[in-house]
Amino acid sequence: MLGGGCALILQVAHPLVGAGVEHYSRFTTDRWGRLTHTLDTMGQIIFGDTATAERGAARMRRAHARIQGVVSHGQAAGSPYDATDPALVLWVWATLVRTSIATHERYVHRLTASEIERYYAEQKRFAYACGVPLDGCPPTYADFTAYFEGTVDRTLEPTVAARHVADIALNPLDLPDPATPLLALVRLPTLGLLPDRLRDSLGLQWSPARARAFAVTAYACRRTVPFLPRRLRHVRSARAAARRLVDAPPRLREPGGDSGRRQDLARIIG
Numbered sequence: 508m509l510g511g512g513c514a515l516i517l518q519v520a521h522p523l524v525g526a527g528v529e530h531y532s533r534f535t536t537d538r539w540g541r542l543t544h545t546l547d548t549m550g551q552i553i554f555g556d557t558a559t560a561e562r563g564a565a566r567m568r569r570a571h572a573r574i575q576g577v578v579s580h581g582q583a584a585g586s587p588y589d590a591t592d593p594a595l596v597l598w599v600w601a602t603l604v605r606t607s608i609a610t611h612e613r614y615v616h617r618l619t620a621s622e623i624e625r626y627y628a629e630q631k632r633f634a635y636a637c638g639v640p641l642d643g644c645p646p647t648y649a650d651f652t653a654y655f656e657g658t659v660d661r662t663l664e665p666t667v668a669a670r671h672v673a674d675i676a677l678n679p680l681d682l683p684d685p686a687t688p689l690l691a692l693v694r695l696p697t698l699g700l701l702p703d704r705l706r707d708s709l710g711l712q713w714s715p716a717r718a719r720a721f722a723v724t725a726y727a728c729r730r731t732v733p734f735l736p737r738r739l740r741h742v743r744s745a746r747a748a749a750r751r752l753v754d755a756p757p758r759l760r761e762p763g764g765d766s767g768r769r770q771d772l773a774r775i776i777g
Contacts, residue, residue, distance in 0.1 A: 509610050509614055509696040509700075510606040510607065510609065510610035510696065510700055511606075511676070512672075512673075512675075512676030512677070512679075512696070512697035513606050513609075513610075513676075513696070513697050513700040513701050514602045514603055514605075514606040515672050515676060516669055516672050516673050516676060516697070516701060516705070516709070517602040517605075517606070517659075517663070517701070517702075517705070518598070518599050518602045519666060519668035519669045519672050520663040520664060520665065520666055520669040520705055520709075521595070521598050521658070521662060521663060521666075522578055522581050522582060522583035522586070522662070522664055522666055523578060523583060523586065523588035523592070523595055524588075524590075524595055524598060524599060524668075525581075525666030525667065525668035525669055526576060526577075526578040526579065526583075526588050526666070526668070527574045527576065527588055527590050527595075528668040528672075529579075529666070529667050529668045529671075530574075530576050531573075531574050532668075560636065561636075564636040564637060567637060568591065568637070568638055571590035571591050571596075571638070572590070572591055574588075574589070574590035574591075575587070575588065575589045575590070576588060580667070581664055581666055581667075582664055591638060593638060593639050593640055593643050596634070596637050596638045596639050597634065597639050597643055597644065598658060599637075600630075600633065600634040600637060600639060600644075601651065601654065601655050601658070603630075603633075604627065604630050604651070605655050606700060607626075607630075608623060608626065609700050610696070610700060613699075613700070613725045613728075613729075614696075614725055614728040614729060614732065615728075615729060615732055616729060623648055624647070624648050627647075627648040627651060631644045659702050659704060659705060660704065663704075663705055663708075664708065665705075665708045665709045665710075669705075669709060670709060673697075673709055673711065676697045677690070677693070677694045677697060677698070677711075678690055678693075678694075679693070691717075691720075692720075692724070695717065695720055695721045695724055696721075698711055698712075698713055698717065698721070699717075699718070699721035699725075
């Protein structure tokens with residue numbers, strides 16, 4: 508959740524994705540309903556059993572199939588968009604991968620190069636389930652990083668949707684002005700995780716003092732997380748997956764193939 512605001516802003520700062528959100532999304536009238544529905548579907552795809560994951564992916568693809576139109580303003584004005592376009596699905600997926608790794612390394616612990624590569628390889632299956640072709644993801648994490656940074660530098664812009672989502676992400680509870688000190692703390696994860704260029708183009712304030720506060724709060728979180736109960740450390744779908752692994756027949760816990768993945772998941776979220 509700490510990286511959710513950053514991921515959403517990155518997604519809709521892409522002019523074609525942003526146009527689809529601007530024209531079709533319910534964020535303006537139902538900020539929490541839309542977000543919880545999206546998170547629930549993602550949890551089903553990532554942590555559900557095969558049948559649950561397939562149903563979640565199919566539902567996501569059906570929802571995206573109706574989102575089509577033409578960008579009305581900005582640098583891409585006049586360009587058509589289609590939410591099922593593999594290039595756009597790839598970008599949305601990429602924001603989740605990048606933000607997940609950045610958030611984990613900031614707030615939980617650093618990952619080794621091999622852990623990142625393995626996580627990236629596993630997340631490709633999520634991309635394929637959502638509509639990215641089997642050869643559509645950058646082959647390695649280094650390739651992915653080049654793709655991500657190139658998109659940030661050459662494609663993203665302060666779209667109407669990005670500005671609106673930033674307003675929501677930086678004040679998710681719609682708190683009044685007297686709550687400014689609390690808001691300053693709430694905003695740190697989103698502001699700190701955003702790429703500098705996008706943060707600046709959106710006019711979001713950042714300073715050495717905020718950078719220091721970001722570092723201090725992240726350090727405090729890294730020191731605290733290991734002592735939190737599992738229900739606070741892991742989302743409900745991840746806890747359900749862990750329970751399912753415990754109940755799995757012994758043959759599914761043997762090394763290799765899907766069983767190996769089950770063992771790894773149990774170790775990671777246990």
